[in-house]
Amino acid sequence: MARFSETTRVTAHEIISRYPVAKSAVIPLCHLAQEQDGWLSEEAMTHIAELVDCTPAEVLGTASFYEMLKLEPVGRYLVNVCTQLPCMLLGADELLAHAEETLGVLPGQTTPDGLFTLEGVECVAACTEAPCLQLNYRYFHRVSPGDLDQLVSELRATGRTTVPTKSNDTNDIPHHGTLARVRQHIPAEGRAGNAPPDVNIEPPWLADPAAPASGATTSGGS
Template sequence: MSGPPSPSPGPAPRRAGAPPAPSHLSAETVERARELIALYPEARSALIPLCHLAQEQDGWLRPEAMADIAALVGVTPAEVYGTASFYDMLHTEPVGTHLVSVCTNIACLLGGAAELLEHAETSLGVNVGGTTVDGAITLEEAECLADCDRAPCVQVNHRYVGAQTPESFDRLVADLRTGARADEIPRHGTLVRVRRSVGLRAGRDRVVAERAAMAAAQAARAEEAAAAAAGRKEGSA
């Protein structure tokens, strides 16, 4: 967790009574949010997926978005902020179009990651955590990204771009700025482009009925096994 966020006005306090209707998230985002909420037995479980959705819309997690998420899952905006601020991928302050994450953990360190990060700082003209003046690139020092056979590992918007040298890093940045890799690397916030096909949830009534039938069958099998065992005992006696 890279330092506390600076104080911001924060989301509006929750009003008494019914939660306010989402006012910041677009109609499409809200529709997708409701689909996600429906997947979980409890709405709050969708809180983090909804934060990802809001980041897809805005590029980062705006206070207004957190207020909307709070209303959608039935918690206070403070609870959304309190949860979101725990996680590295949820950005409660603006980030650039491209979040460039350089891993410097042990395997990458052995592969020259510290030198790469130093080069990245110089070449981009920002310190770790900073965003370039044009708003294109935010540089981040990451913990292990699980791509250790391609060290030093770099991700852009959580897409792997393979092991980087200082030279290839500069080419990568140039490509990001011209949009040459836009198909493969969507802008920051868009995480999963494959949507769940709708209408897949097994009906609750059906599940309950099946479970009851299975439990009955299980009990019957156990009884049968016990009876067979008793029979064997009698037979041997």
């Protein structure tokens, strides 16, 4: 899929309507494109640029800054093994090596069946629960090689896992691209609405320090 589908386009316009300036919707639209296709293609970035009236280069410049936005196809399940010091001290080296052996790929590669992409990542902010693993950005703490084998086996068979996760109570692991279990909904009264009117008042920090403040009296005043 190159551009937004009809259904996704409706959602895209709803997202854009939340912002006073359409270009502010670039990041959520990138997530929307990735939710549709699993990654962010050049065609999708071009479509986003058309929707928010900017250039594809501006969309690419934004998307390329964020690790969670993928500019190349990845597997249905993205396996991120934390490689920072606390996790390494508690076995992340061995866990990553075991993942390479179990999946038959190196970090940055995808299994031939297209199911799993393996990555070594920087800190996932759960150092007290090392070694940590993220599966489509759902957290798994204190992961053993046996836990990893169970995850891979169960996901291949059913798309679900019984391995405890800290971020998904149902044990369903949505396909890569779906970062939230429930799409964010903002009630009408909470949306940004129209841009605020311009106010032509000089900011106080630019005012002449020698000038008296508004309402102040001069030395000869009463």
